[in-house]
Amino acid sequence: MRTIDWVDGAVELIDQTVLPDQLTVLRITTVADLIAAIQSLAVRGAPALGVAGAFGVAVAAREFAGDPDGLARAVRAVEVARPTAVNLARGVRRAAARLDDGFEAVLAEACAVRDEEIAASEAMAMRGADLLTELCGERPRVLTHCNTGGLATVVGGTALAVVFELHRRGALAGVIASETRPLLQGARLTGWELARAGIDFRVAVDSAGPFLLARGEADAVILGADRICANGDVVNKVGSYSHALGAQRAGVPFLVVAPESTVDPDTPDGAAVEIEDRGAAEVTPYSAAVNPAFDITPHDLVTAIITDRRIVRLDRGEKL
Numbered sequence: 001m002r003t004i005d006w007v008d009g010a011v012e013l014i015d016q017t018v019l020p021d022q023l024t025v026l027r028i029t030t031v032a033d034l035i036a037a038i039q040s041l042a043v044r045g046a047p048a049l050g051v052a053g054a055f056g057v058a059v060a061a062r063e064f065a066g067d068p069d070g071l072a073r074a075v076r077a078v079e080v081a082r083p084t085a086v087n088l089a090r091g092v093r094r095a096a097a098r099l100d101d102g103f104e105a106v107l108a109e110a111c112a113v114r115d116e117e118i119a120a121s122e123a124m125a126m127r128g129a130d131l132l133t134e135l136c137g138e139r140p141r142v143l144t145h146c147n148t149g150g151l152a153t154v155v156g157g158t159a160l161a162v163v164f165e166l167h168r169r170g171a172l173a174g175v176i177a178s179e180t181r182p183l184l185q186g187a188r189l190t191g192w193e194l195a196r197a198g199i200d201f202r203v204a205v206d207s208a209g210p211f212l213l214a215r216g217e218a219d220a221v222i223l224g225a226d227r228i229c230a231n232g233d234v235v236n237k238v239g240s241y242s243h244a245l246g247a248q249r250a251g252v253p254f255l256v257v258a259p260e261s262t263v264d265p266d267t268p269d270g271a272a273v274e275i276e277d278r279g280a281a282e283v284t285p286y287s288a289a290v291n292p293a294f295d296i297t298p299h300d301l302v303t304a305i306i307t308d309r310r311i312v313r314l315d316r317g318e319k320l
């Protein structure tokens with residue numbers, strides 16, 4: 001089952017706001033509904049956002065046919081619906097570059113974005129599983145953060161695809177999924193995907209991660225990225241940085257798995273990235289709150305970045 005696809009003239013996507021309680025598919029035919037789905041996190045995760053953005057241009061091309069100003073505004077609105085994951089703006093720009101060639105050309109480009117992400121997931125799974133085994137031995141136990149499975153891509157995933165592949169090889173000894181406050185992508189979504197795959201796992205509160213690593217309960221941290229900067233800084237779900245510090249202190253690898261579509265050579269470092277603040281309501285009804293949806297793990301805490309095309313060993317001084 002694909003998390004997002006173009007089906008009979010509409011975008012269809014799994015509504016991730018109601019998982020794991022309900023498996024519901026949203027059928028989207030307007031730009032406003034697509035933006036609402038992106039901003040509510042009905043569709044989320046960097047690669048899936050790239051696909052959503054590209055399909056969003058196809059939706060806009062049809063909805064605003066004959067209205068060039070309205071079309072330009074709609075495309076821009078999709079592009080900036082969320083600021084942090086580079087994939088969204090990239091997917092939009094790729095599809096929008098075909099607007100002069102008509103709707104079918106835009107849709108073909110969006111389908112290419114989708115298909116490339118599917119292929120990338122497979123490549124990352126293999127390469128990441130090989131590296132984890134090389135670094136951690138035959139049956140590693142891993143700690144992962146947020147959701148990086150098929151729900152964050154189209155099928156498969158990034159870091160979680162590596163976990164699935166290790167399980168398929170009989171080479172996985174355990175998974176800790178950190179719950180991922182405040183929207184619980186780890187507890188709700190990663191838990192749902194791992195359970196469906198028949199993989200045993202335990203959920204931990206985010207703040208337990210560094211302590212669990214110190215106590216020797218995982219052999220590696222493996223997670224995804226929303227943007228990888230030119231200097232190797234990794235922007236990912238808030239909480240990633242704490243896990244990186246914990247991994248360094250415990251002496252275990254900190255591995256980042258992301259497609260090349262998440263690597264952004266135009267962003268020099270993490271300080272140049274807009275970190276989405278999602279407002280107080282997701283955190284507490286009792287006071288003002290600061291709610292950064294992402295954080296920045298400095299490149300010197302990252303052991304390796306695994307993409308669909310390469311492994312970059314930052315711990316050995318390799319550059320992106």
Ligand code: MRU
Pocket residue numbers: 041044045046047085145146147148149152153157158159185223224225226236237238293
């Ligand atoms: O706010 P979200 O749920 O879109 O954040 C998602 C993440 O931070 C993921 O870890 C990242 O996009 C990698 S997904 C393969």
